[in-house]
Amino acid sequence: MSDLTVRRRRADAERSVAAILDAAAKLLSERPHASMEEVARAAGLTRQTVYAHFPSRDALIGALTDRATDRVAAALEGADLDTGPAGEALLRLVQLSWDTFDAEPFLLATPGPHTDPETDRRRHRTVFDVLGEVVERGQRTGEFDPELPPGWIVAATAALGHAAGDDVRAGRLTSAQAGTYLQATLRRLFTR
Structure with a gap:
Protein backbone atom coordinates (compact mmCIF):
# COMPACT_ATOMS: atom_id res chain seq x y z
CA MET A 1 0.00 0.00 0.00
CA SER A 56 -19.82 1.28 22.33
CA ARG A 57 -22.04 4.20 23.25
CA ASP A 58 -19.88 4.74 26.34
CA ALA A 59 -16.79 4.94 24.12
CA LEU A 60 -18.51 7.56 21.96
CA ILE A 61 -19.65 9.62 24.96
CA GLY A 62 -16.16 9.27 26.44
CA ALA A 63 -14.64 10.64 23.24
CA LEU A 64 -17.10 13.55 23.27
CA THR A 65 -16.21 14.24 26.91
CA ASP A 66 -12.48 14.09 26.11
CA ARG A 67 -12.99 16.57 23.25
CA ALA A 68 -14.84 18.96 25.59
CA THR A 69 -12.08 18.54 28.19
CA ASP A 70 -9.44 19.43 25.59
CA ARG A 71 -11.41 22.55 24.69
CA VAL A 72 -11.57 23.62 28.33
CA ALA A 73 -7.82 23.04 28.70
CA ALA A 74 -7.15 25.22 25.66
CA ALA A 75 -9.43 27.97 26.99
CA LEU A 76 -7.68 27.86 30.37
CA GLU A 77 -4.29 28.34 28.73
CA GLY A 78 -5.49 31.63 27.24
CA ALA A 79 -7.42 32.81 30.31
CA ASP A 80 -4.52 34.54 32.08
CA LEU A 81 -5.54 33.17 35.46
CA ASP A 82 -2.14 34.03 36.98
CA THR A 83 -2.84 37.76 37.09
CA GLY A 84 -5.26 39.89 39.05
CA PRO A 85 -7.02 38.93 42.25
CA ALA A 86 -7.31 35.19 42.83
CA GLY A 87 -11.03 35.54 43.62
CA GLU A 88 -11.63 36.99 40.17
CA ALA A 89 -9.46 34.29 38.61
CA LEU A 90 -11.52 31.63 40.39
CA LEU A 91 -14.74 33.09 39.00
CA ARG A 92 -13.24 33.34 35.50
CA LEU A 93 -12.11 29.72 35.71
CA VAL A 94 -15.59 28.60 36.80
CA GLN A 95 -17.18 30.67 34.04
CA LEU A 96 -14.86 29.20 31.42
CA SER A 97 -15.67 25.71 32.62
CA TRP A 98 -19.40 26.47 32.72
CA ASP A 99 -19.27 27.98 29.23
CA THR A 100 -18.27 24.53 28.04
CA PHE A 101 -21.70 23.27 29.03
CA ASP A 102 -23.28 25.93 26.84
CA ALA A 103 -20.95 25.09 23.95
CA GLU A 104 -21.31 21.34 24.52
CA PRO A 105 -24.88 20.94 25.84
CA PHE A 106 -24.72 17.14 25.52
CA LEU A 107 -22.60 17.24 28.71
CA LEU A 108 -25.64 18.30 30.72
CA ALA A 109 -28.21 16.41 28.70
CA THR A 110 -26.54 13.01 28.46
CA PRO A 111 -25.59 10.76 31.35
CA GLY A 112 -21.81 10.58 31.46
CA PRO A 113 -19.89 7.54 30.29
CA HIS A 114 -19.45 4.72 32.75
CA THR A 115 -15.76 5.05 33.49
CA ASP A 116 -13.34 4.14 36.20
CA PRO A 117 -12.29 6.77 38.77
CA GLU A 118 -8.83 7.14 37.20
CA THR A 119 -10.36 8.13 33.85
CA ASP A 120 -12.53 10.72 35.62
CA ARG A 121 -9.48 12.09 37.45
CA ARG A 122 -7.54 12.28 34.18
CA ARG A 123 -10.35 14.20 32.50
CA HIS A 124 -10.53 16.68 35.36
CA ARG A 125 -6.81 16.92 36.11
CA THR A 126 -6.09 20.03 34.02
CA VAL A 127 -8.95 22.00 35.53
CA PHE A 128 -8.15 20.77 39.05
CA ASP A 129 -4.46 21.63 38.67
CA VAL A 130 -5.24 25.18 37.52
CA LEU A 131 -7.91 25.57 40.20
CA GLY A 132 -5.44 24.38 42.84
CA GLU A 133 -2.90 26.99 41.72
CA VAL A 134 -5.54 29.75 41.90
CA VAL A 135 -6.63 28.58 45.37
CA GLU A 136 -3.08 28.46 46.72
CA ARG A 137 -2.39 31.94 45.32
CA GLY A 138 -5.59 33.22 46.92
CA GLN A 139 -4.59 31.76 50.26
CA ARG A 140 -1.12 33.35 50.03
CA THR A 141 -2.66 36.76 49.28
CA GLY A 142 -5.30 36.40 51.99
CA GLU A 143 -8.27 36.34 49.61
CA PHE A 144 -9.22 32.76 50.48
CA ASP A 145 -9.47 31.27 53.93
CA PRO A 146 -6.01 29.83 54.68
CA GLU A 147 -7.47 27.45 57.28
CA LEU A 148 -9.15 25.37 54.57
CA PRO A 149 -6.92 22.82 52.85
CA PRO A 150 -6.49 23.73 49.14
CA GLY A 151 -7.52 20.21 48.14
CA TRP A 152 -10.78 20.64 50.04
CA ILE A 153 -11.56 23.88 48.19
CA VAL A 154 -10.85 22.19 44.86
CA ALA A 155 -13.01 19.17 45.77
CA ALA A 156 -15.84 21.36 47.07
CA THR A 157 -15.74 23.52 43.95
CA ALA A 158 -15.95 20.43 41.76
CA ALA A 159 -18.80 18.99 43.83
CA LEU A 160 -20.74 22.25 43.57
CA GLY A 161 -20.14 22.29 39.82
CA HIS A 162 -21.48 18.74 39.53
CA ALA A 163 -24.49 19.65 41.70
CA ALA A 164 -25.21 22.60 39.42
CA GLY A 165 -24.99 20.31 36.40
CA ASP A 166 -27.35 17.83 38.06
CA ASP A 167 -29.91 20.60 38.67
CA VAL A 168 -29.73 21.67 35.02
CA ARG A 169 -30.01 18.06 33.88
CA ALA A 170 -33.09 17.59 36.11
CA GLY A 171 -34.69 20.79 34.77
CA ARG A 172 -34.64 22.59 38.14
CA LEU A 173 -32.35 25.35 36.83
CA THR A 174 -31.38 26.78 33.49
CA SER A 175 -27.72 26.69 32.56
CA ALA A 176 -27.48 30.46 33.04
CA GLN A 177 -29.06 30.26 36.51
CA ALA A 178 -26.80 27.42 37.57
CA GLY A 179 -23.69 29.30 36.43
CA THR A 180 -24.75 32.44 38.28
CA TYR A 181 -25.63 30.56 41.49
CA LEU A 182 -22.41 28.58 41.33
CA GLN A 183 -20.29 31.72 41.13
CA ALA A 184 -22.24 33.46 43.91
CA THR A 185 -21.91 30.41 46.16
CA LEU A 186 -18.18 30.08 45.57
CA ARG A 187 -17.67 33.78 46.22
CA ARG A 188 -19.32 33.41 49.63
CA LEU A 189 -17.80 30.09 50.65
CA PHE A 190 -14.10 30.55 50.23
CA THR A 191 -13.37 34.26 50.45
CA ARG A 192 -12.63 36.05 53.68
Missing part, protein backbone atom coordinates in the same frame (compact mmCIF):
# COMPACT_ATOMS: atom_id res chain seq x y z
CA SER A 2 1.45 3.37 -0.96
CA ASP A 3 2.05 6.23 1.44
CA LEU A 4 -0.55 8.25 -0.46
CA THR A 5 -3.18 5.54 0.04
CA VAL A 6 -2.38 5.32 3.75
CA ARG A 7 -2.63 9.12 4.11
CA ARG A 8 -5.97 9.16 2.28
CA ARG A 9 -7.38 6.41 4.48
CA ARG A 10 -6.16 8.21 7.59
CA ALA A 11 -7.73 11.47 6.38
CA ASP A 12 -11.01 9.66 5.62
CA ALA A 13 -10.98 8.14 9.10
CA GLU A 14 -10.32 11.53 10.71
CA ARG A 15 -13.21 13.07 8.74
CA SER A 16 -15.48 10.21 9.80
CA VAL A 17 -14.55 10.61 13.46
CA ALA A 18 -15.14 14.37 13.31
CA ALA A 19 -18.51 13.86 11.59
CA ILE A 20 -19.52 11.27 14.19
CA LEU A 21 -18.51 13.47 17.13
CA ASP A 22 -20.20 16.57 15.72
CA ALA A 23 -23.40 14.68 14.91
CA ALA A 24 -23.41 12.89 18.27
CA ALA A 25 -22.88 16.12 20.22
CA LYS A 26 -25.82 17.77 18.49
CA LEU A 27 -28.11 14.74 18.59
CA LEU A 28 -27.37 13.83 22.22
CA SER A 29 -28.02 17.43 23.26
CA GLU A 30 -31.52 17.12 21.86
CA ARG A 31 -32.13 13.42 22.56
CA PRO A 32 -29.85 12.15 25.35
CA HIS A 33 -30.72 8.49 24.83
CA ALA A 34 -30.28 8.44 21.04
CA SER A 35 -28.91 5.16 19.72
CA MET A 36 -25.67 4.56 17.86
CA GLU A 37 -27.73 3.89 14.75
CA GLU A 38 -29.33 7.33 15.08
CA VAL A 39 -25.89 8.88 15.52
CA ALA A 40 -24.71 7.12 12.35
CA ARG A 41 -27.72 8.40 10.44
CA ALA A 42 -27.16 11.96 11.72
CA ALA A 43 -23.48 11.75 10.68
CA GLY A 44 -24.39 10.45 7.23
CA LEU A 45 -22.43 7.25 7.85
CA THR A 46 -23.20 3.59 8.31
CA ARG A 47 -23.66 2.06 11.73
CA GLN A 48 -20.64 -0.15 11.00
CA THR A 49 -18.46 2.91 10.43
CA VAL A 50 -19.53 4.39 13.76
CA TYR A 51 -18.84 1.11 15.56
CA ALA A 52 -15.47 0.82 13.82
CA HIS A 53 -14.39 4.05 15.53
CA PHE A 54 -16.43 3.77 18.74
CA PRO A 55 -17.17 0.19 19.82
Whole structure:
Protein backbone atom coordinates (compact mmCIF):
# COMPACT_ATOMS: atom_id res chain seq x y z
CA MET A 1 0.00 0.00 0.00
CA SER A 2 1.45 3.37 -0.96
CA ASP A 3 2.05 6.23 1.44
CA LEU A 4 -0.55 8.25 -0.46
CA THR A 5 -3.18 5.54 0.04
CA VAL A 6 -2.38 5.32 3.75
CA ARG A 7 -2.63 9.12 4.11
CA ARG A 8 -5.97 9.16 2.28
CA ARG A 9 -7.38 6.41 4.48
CA ARG A 10 -6.16 8.21 7.59
CA ALA A 11 -7.73 11.47 6.38
CA ASP A 12 -11.01 9.66 5.62
CA ALA A 13 -10.98 8.14 9.10
CA GLU A 14 -10.32 11.53 10.71
CA ARG A 15 -13.21 13.07 8.74
CA SER A 16 -15.48 10.21 9.80
CA VAL A 17 -14.55 10.61 13.46
CA ALA A 18 -15.14 14.37 13.31
CA ALA A 19 -18.51 13.86 11.59
CA ILE A 20 -19.52 11.27 14.19
CA LEU A 21 -18.51 13.47 17.13
CA ASP A 22 -20.20 16.57 15.72
CA ALA A 23 -23.40 14.68 14.91
CA ALA A 24 -23.41 12.89 18.27
CA ALA A 25 -22.88 16.12 20.22
CA LYS A 26 -25.82 17.77 18.49
CA LEU A 27 -28.11 14.74 18.59
CA LEU A 28 -27.37 13.83 22.22
CA SER A 29 -28.02 17.43 23.26
CA GLU A 30 -31.52 17.12 21.86
CA ARG A 31 -32.13 13.42 22.56
CA PRO A 32 -29.85 12.15 25.35
CA HIS A 33 -30.72 8.49 24.83
CA ALA A 34 -30.28 8.44 21.04
CA SER A 35 -28.91 5.16 19.72
CA MET A 36 -25.67 4.56 17.86
CA GLU A 37 -27.73 3.89 14.75
CA GLU A 38 -29.33 7.33 15.08
CA VAL A 39 -25.89 8.88 15.52
CA ALA A 40 -24.71 7.12 12.35
CA ARG A 41 -27.72 8.40 10.44
CA ALA A 42 -27.16 11.96 11.72
CA ALA A 43 -23.48 11.75 10.68
CA GLY A 44 -24.39 10.45 7.23
CA LEU A 45 -22.43 7.25 7.85
CA THR A 46 -23.20 3.59 8.31
CA ARG A 47 -23.66 2.06 11.73
CA GLN A 48 -20.64 -0.15 11.00
CA THR A 49 -18.46 2.91 10.43
CA VAL A 50 -19.53 4.39 13.76
CA TYR A 51 -18.84 1.11 15.56
CA ALA A 52 -15.47 0.82 13.82
CA HIS A 53 -14.39 4.05 15.53
CA PHE A 54 -16.43 3.77 18.74
CA PRO A 55 -17.17 0.19 19.82
CA SER A 56 -19.82 1.28 22.33
CA ARG A 57 -22.04 4.20 23.25
CA ASP A 58 -19.88 4.74 26.34
CA ALA A 59 -16.79 4.94 24.12
CA LEU A 60 -18.51 7.56 21.96
CA ILE A 61 -19.65 9.62 24.96
CA GLY A 62 -16.16 9.27 26.44
CA ALA A 63 -14.64 10.64 23.24
CA LEU A 64 -17.10 13.55 23.27
CA THR A 65 -16.21 14.24 26.91
CA ASP A 66 -12.48 14.09 26.11
CA ARG A 67 -12.99 16.57 23.25
CA ALA A 68 -14.84 18.96 25.59
CA THR A 69 -12.08 18.54 28.19
CA ASP A 70 -9.44 19.43 25.59
CA ARG A 71 -11.41 22.55 24.69
CA VAL A 72 -11.57 23.62 28.33
CA ALA A 73 -7.82 23.04 28.70
CA ALA A 74 -7.15 25.22 25.66
CA ALA A 75 -9.43 27.97 26.99
CA LEU A 76 -7.68 27.86 30.37
CA GLU A 77 -4.29 28.34 28.73
CA GLY A 78 -5.49 31.63 27.24
CA ALA A 79 -7.42 32.81 30.31
CA ASP A 80 -4.52 34.54 32.08
CA LEU A 81 -5.54 33.17 35.46
CA ASP A 82 -2.14 34.03 36.98
CA THR A 83 -2.84 37.76 37.09
CA GLY A 84 -5.26 39.89 39.05
CA PRO A 85 -7.02 38.93 42.25
CA ALA A 86 -7.31 35.19 42.83
CA GLY A 87 -11.03 35.54 43.62
CA GLU A 88 -11.63 36.99 40.17
CA ALA A 89 -9.46 34.29 38.61
CA LEU A 90 -11.52 31.63 40.39
CA LEU A 91 -14.74 33.09 39.00
CA ARG A 92 -13.24 33.34 35.50
CA LEU A 93 -12.11 29.72 35.71
CA VAL A 94 -15.59 28.60 36.80
CA GLN A 95 -17.18 30.67 34.04
CA LEU A 96 -14.86 29.20 31.42
CA SER A 97 -15.67 25.71 32.62
CA TRP A 98 -19.40 26.47 32.72
CA ASP A 99 -19.27 27.98 29.23
CA THR A 100 -18.27 24.53 28.04
CA PHE A 101 -21.70 23.27 29.03
CA ASP A 102 -23.28 25.93 26.84
CA ALA A 103 -20.95 25.09 23.95
CA GLU A 104 -21.31 21.34 24.52
CA PRO A 105 -24.88 20.94 25.84
CA PHE A 106 -24.72 17.14 25.52
CA LEU A 107 -22.60 17.24 28.71
CA LEU A 108 -25.64 18.30 30.72
CA ALA A 109 -28.21 16.41 28.70
CA THR A 110 -26.54 13.01 28.46
CA PRO A 111 -25.59 10.76 31.35
CA GLY A 112 -21.81 10.58 31.46
CA PRO A 113 -19.89 7.54 30.29
CA HIS A 114 -19.45 4.72 32.75
CA THR A 115 -15.76 5.05 33.49
CA ASP A 116 -13.34 4.14 36.20
CA PRO A 117 -12.29 6.77 38.77
CA GLU A 118 -8.83 7.14 37.20
CA THR A 119 -10.36 8.13 33.85
CA ASP A 120 -12.53 10.72 35.62
CA ARG A 121 -9.48 12.09 37.45
CA ARG A 122 -7.54 12.28 34.18
CA ARG A 123 -10.35 14.20 32.50
CA HIS A 124 -10.53 16.68 35.36
CA ARG A 125 -6.81 16.92 36.11
CA THR A 126 -6.09 20.03 34.02
CA VAL A 127 -8.95 22.00 35.53
CA PHE A 128 -8.15 20.77 39.05
CA ASP A 129 -4.46 21.63 38.67
CA VAL A 130 -5.24 25.18 37.52
CA LEU A 131 -7.91 25.57 40.20
CA GLY A 132 -5.44 24.38 42.84
CA GLU A 133 -2.90 26.99 41.72
CA VAL A 134 -5.54 29.75 41.90
CA VAL A 135 -6.63 28.58 45.37
CA GLU A 136 -3.08 28.46 46.72
CA ARG A 137 -2.39 31.94 45.32
CA GLY A 138 -5.59 33.22 46.92
CA GLN A 139 -4.59 31.76 50.26
CA ARG A 140 -1.12 33.35 50.03
CA THR A 141 -2.66 36.76 49.28
CA GLY A 142 -5.30 36.40 51.99
CA GLU A 143 -8.27 36.34 49.61
CA PHE A 144 -9.22 32.76 50.48
CA ASP A 145 -9.47 31.27 53.93
CA PRO A 146 -6.01 29.83 54.68
CA GLU A 147 -7.47 27.45 57.28
CA LEU A 148 -9.15 25.37 54.57
CA PRO A 149 -6.92 22.82 52.85
CA PRO A 150 -6.49 23.73 49.14
CA GLY A 151 -7.52 20.21 48.14
CA TRP A 152 -10.78 20.64 50.04
CA ILE A 153 -11.56 23.88 48.19
CA VAL A 154 -10.85 22.19 44.86
CA ALA A 155 -13.01 19.17 45.77
CA ALA A 156 -15.84 21.36 47.07
CA THR A 157 -15.74 23.52 43.95
CA ALA A 158 -15.95 20.43 41.76
CA ALA A 159 -18.80 18.99 43.83
CA LEU A 160 -20.74 22.25 43.57
CA GLY A 161 -20.14 22.29 39.82
CA HIS A 162 -21.48 18.74 39.53
CA ALA A 163 -24.49 19.65 41.70
CA ALA A 164 -25.21 22.60 39.42
CA GLY A 165 -24.99 20.31 36.40
CA ASP A 166 -27.35 17.83 38.06
CA ASP A 167 -29.91 20.60 38.67
CA VAL A 168 -29.73 21.67 35.02
CA ARG A 169 -30.01 18.06 33.88
CA ALA A 170 -33.09 17.59 36.11
CA GLY A 171 -34.69 20.79 34.77
CA ARG A 172 -34.64 22.59 38.14
CA LEU A 173 -32.35 25.35 36.83
CA THR A 174 -31.38 26.78 33.49
CA SER A 175 -27.72 26.69 32.56
CA ALA A 176 -27.48 30.46 33.04
CA GLN A 177 -29.06 30.26 36.51
CA ALA A 178 -26.80 27.42 37.57
CA GLY A 179 -23.69 29.30 36.43
CA THR A 180 -24.75 32.44 38.28
CA TYR A 181 -25.63 30.56 41.49
CA LEU A 182 -22.41 28.58 41.33
CA GLN A 183 -20.29 31.72 41.13
CA ALA A 184 -22.24 33.46 43.91
CA THR A 185 -21.91 30.41 46.16
CA LEU A 186 -18.18 30.08 45.57
CA ARG A 187 -17.67 33.78 46.22
CA ARG A 188 -19.32 33.41 49.63
CA LEU A 189 -17.80 30.09 50.65
CA PHE A 190 -14.10 30.55 50.23
CA THR A 191 -13.37 34.26 50.45
CA ARG A 192 -12.63 36.05 53.68
